[in-house]
Amino acid sequence: MRGFxxxxxxxxxxxxxxxxxxxxxVIARVVADVGLLLGGEPFGMHVDVADVDEDPLFRxxxxxxxxxxxxxxxxxxxxxxxxxPDDREVAQEFRRFTxxxxxxxxxxxxxxxxxxxxxxxxxxxxxxxxxxxxxxALTDIRLVLxxxxxxxxxxxxxxxxAEIDRAHEATTGRYSADIVENPERxxxxxxxxxxxxxxxxxxxxxxxxxx
Amino acid sequence: xxxxxxxxxxxxxxxxxxxxxxRTDDVWVTLVWNDPxxxxxxxxxxxxxxxxxxxxxxxxxxxxxxxxxxxxxxTGGRETMEVDxxxxxxxxxxxxxxxxGQ
Numbered sequence: 001m002r003g004f005x006x007x008x009x010x011x012x013x014x015x016x017x018x019x020x021x022x023x024x025x026v027i028a029r030v031v032a033d034v035g036l037l038l039g040g041e042p043f044g045m046h047v048d049v050a051d052v053d054e055d056p057l058f059r060x061x062x063x064x065x066x067x068x069x070x071x072x073x074x075x076x077x078x079x080x081x082x083x084x085p086d087d088r089e090v091a092q093e094f095r096r097f098t099x100x101x102x103x104x105x106x107x108x109x110x111x112x113x114x115x116x117x118x119x120x121x122x123x124x125x126x127x128x129x130x131x132x133x134x135x136x137a138l139t140d141i142r143l144v145l146x147x148x149x150x151x152x153x154x155x156x157x158x159x160x161x162a163e164i165d166r167a168h169e170a171t172t173g174r175y176s177a178d179i180v181e182n183p184e185r186x187x188x189x190x191x192x193x194x195x196x197x198x199x200x201x202x203x204x205x206x207x208x209x210x211x
Numbered sequence: 212x213x214x215x216x217x218x219x220x221x222x223x224x225x226x227x228x229x230x231x232x233x234r235t236d237d238v239w240v241t242l243v244w245n246d247p248x249x250x251x252x253x254x255x256x257x258x259x260x261x262x263x264x265x266x267x268x269x270x271x272x273x274x275x276x277x278x279x280x281x282x283x284x285x286t287g288g289r290e291t292m293e294v295d296x297x298x299x300x301x302x303x304x305x306x307x308x309x310x311x312g313q
Binding site: 078079080081082083084085086087090094097098101102105106132135136139140142143146151152153154156157196199200203204206207210211 | 245246247248249250252253255256259260265266289293296297300301302303305306307308309
């Protein structure tokens with residue numbers, strides 16, 4: 001994997017990362033999973049995306065079912081948080097009026113990434129105009145993974161990193177321990193850290209001219 | 212068009228009406244809270260691009276979130292704060308609104 005770097009495509013600036021086939025497949029899979037979690041259609045399967053795009057009423061209704069109360073899934077609640085924890089009426093009204101639109105926006109951004117990851121070749125090319133939307137989608141994915149990993153504080157994130165290091169040392173035989181305690185958690189943690197690293201490289205590109 | 216059927220509301224309509232007439236008098240704030248996921252660079256850029264702050268100011272506010280746990284990013288009427296909170300949520304930042312002074 002190579003992080004995002006600036007490149008010029010004629011007169012326009014683009015950000016390009018390089019992923020091998022397995023990395024692309026893993027990231028595309030988690031992008032699609034988060035899209036489903038937020039009420040989107042299964043990317044690339046069954047549903048003709050063009051039809052969904054052309055039917056705003058359907059999209060609106062889809063988000064509406066769950067727009068009255070906080071989502072039950074804590075990962076979805078991290079992506080669509082309660083806007084007024086100390087005022088139920090304000091929180092409900094905010095959710096009712098904003099959640100369908102936020103869900104649509106977030107699913108649209110994920111779908112764009114999913115399509116880019118399903119193009120041929122090792123390069124992941126992001127036009128300058130799409131860079132922040134991509135960074136925002138990477139944030140949503142990382143929020144979901146962080147919730148699944150139980151990352152609630154900065155210390156939790158530090159512990160996760162140490163846990164992954166220990167697992168890595170165990171598998172490379174630096175210590176005698178040859179059993180990784182929770183391989184699924186370590187795998188998710190590694191995916192989380194890889195996406196963090198990719199997003200960080202994308203932000204260097206986005207902020208290259210910030211003053 | 213109302214975005215959803217009246218019967219779905221858990222609030223009596225009269226209560227909503229009263230709220231709409233009084234809300235403009237109140238001062239509200241938008242808070243952004245610390246979380247372990249959002250990158251410092253990303254939060255800085257969101258603050259800079261959305262609120263129009265300089266990079267220095269955006270970084271100072273980002274550090275306040277990171278070190279103190281939260282910061283007030285905007286102050287105004289409830290509807291304006293709702294717009295700001297929605298924008299922050301669109302970026303995956305953990306934002307809330309509350310009446311000023313609470």
